[in-house]
Amino acid sequence: MEFTDYFPVWTRLTPEQQRKLTAAVTKKQFPKGSVAHRGSLDCTGLLLVESGQLRVYILSDEGREITLYRLFARDMCLFSAACMMRDIQFEITVEAERDTTAWMIPPETYKELMEASAAVANYTNEMMSSRFSEVMWLLEQIMWRSFDKRLADFLLQESVLEENAVLNLTHERIANHLGTAREVVTRMLRYFQSEGMVKLSRGSVELTDPKRLEALRAT
Amino acid sequence: MEFTDYFPVWTRLTPEQQRKLTAAVTKKQFPKGSVAHRGSLDCTGLLLVESGQLRVYILSDEGREITLYRLFARDMCLFSAACMMRDIQFEITVEAERDTTAWMIPPETYKELMEASAAVANYTNEMMSSRFSEVMWLLEQIMWRSFDKRLADFLLQESVLEENAVLNLTHERIANHLGTAREVVTRMLRYFQSEGMVKLSRGSVELTDPKRLEALRAT
Secondary structure (H helix, E strand, C coil), X not given: CCHHHHCCCHXXXXXXXXXXXXXXXXXXXXXXXXXXXXXXXXXXXEEEEEECCEEEEEECCXXXXXXXXXECCCCEECHHHHHHCCCCCCCCEEEECCCEEEEEECHHHHHHHXXXXXXXXXXXXXXXXHHHXXXXXXXXXXXXXXXXXXXXXXXXXXXXXXXXXXXXXXXXXXXXXXXCCHHHHHHHHHHHHHCCCEEEECCEEEECCHHHHHHHHHC | CCHXXXXXXXXHCCHHHHHHHXXXXXXXXXXXXXXXXXXXXXXXXXXXXXXXXXXEEEECCCCCEEEEEEECCCCEECHHHHHHCCCCCCCCEEEECCCEEEEEECHHHHHHHHHHCHHHHHHHHHHHHHHHHHHHHHHHHHHHCCHHHHHHHHHHHHXXXXXXXXXXXXXXXXXXXXXXXXXXXXXXXXXXXXXXXEEEECCEEEECCHHHHHHHHHC
């Protein structure tokens, strides 16, 4: 598969725009665990994921984290090119959760395209709307959902992503996803274990009763 | 002042687009306290504020609220036309905090314009980026800032908006802005009062030591 198959509005570009874009795009490899974009220090450009998995999160001054959303094949990371949009006033970090291959579109190339092409501008709108919706969902979760339900939801989602009932995740790592303290995660996981929903080992969590976790999530 | 002075990319529309837009726009009055848009029940259209003040907030199933941001003269409310954007998966409520006059652009008119005009699509992007940044700021506040600082910040901002050191706000109302319980607000305000920073009366809060509130906010 080529870049042209992945870029959603490719066929709506003029031949000249297609030529410029193809000439500017480069392919990047991000090994699992590496940082693909780090706040405003970088103006990385847009990342269009070919394969792999990226985690997008924010960092507090004290080094606390919370996951905003994940990006998979065919997703585009817009905010790694936030430097091209003066109205974006926040900083994200992007980390590869699996070995990831992505095309990088330089910010100035994309900006020129977006200003000339209503199709590209509207596609950018759609992308931003999707991310905005994910962040609004997260905000509602944080505000109005109890932590046991958020944790159950997270474990079930991870299990689907990993296609495995055993998750190789430390309590620290889970805390960074959910934006809380490690102790809070440990306490709740021990409660889940006492209820038979999970089994804890060093550096891993096994979902032993996903049905009950689903019931908890749904309440 | 006319609509054409308020609509930011007016001069970049074709005469035909200008004609269509002018024909479709209507002027609306929202008295203080009224609801201008209510979740997905409405597809109100875009609201371009001529004068007044709108509060945009979300509501939980249990009726809890949190303010996302405010809109003032020349601001445009995009998400009151969320029905035209399939990727927007959240629902906002918009309420007039002062008597407000706004132009309403029907969603189908705006959508047609946005699809045809890169200028309108890019302007829409900028608007969404600004709102996104405000919500990200809020998320960071909720996650990482203690409630005393958030409350001090809110009181100082309200005082600037109202141009008054006395705020006619109930504790319930403050709780709805900040997405917390009334009791939490009452407890913190009483602490502020004991420290001489505010003076509480029935239905109002007077800022008696804004300098100290500012110092608290800055910590």
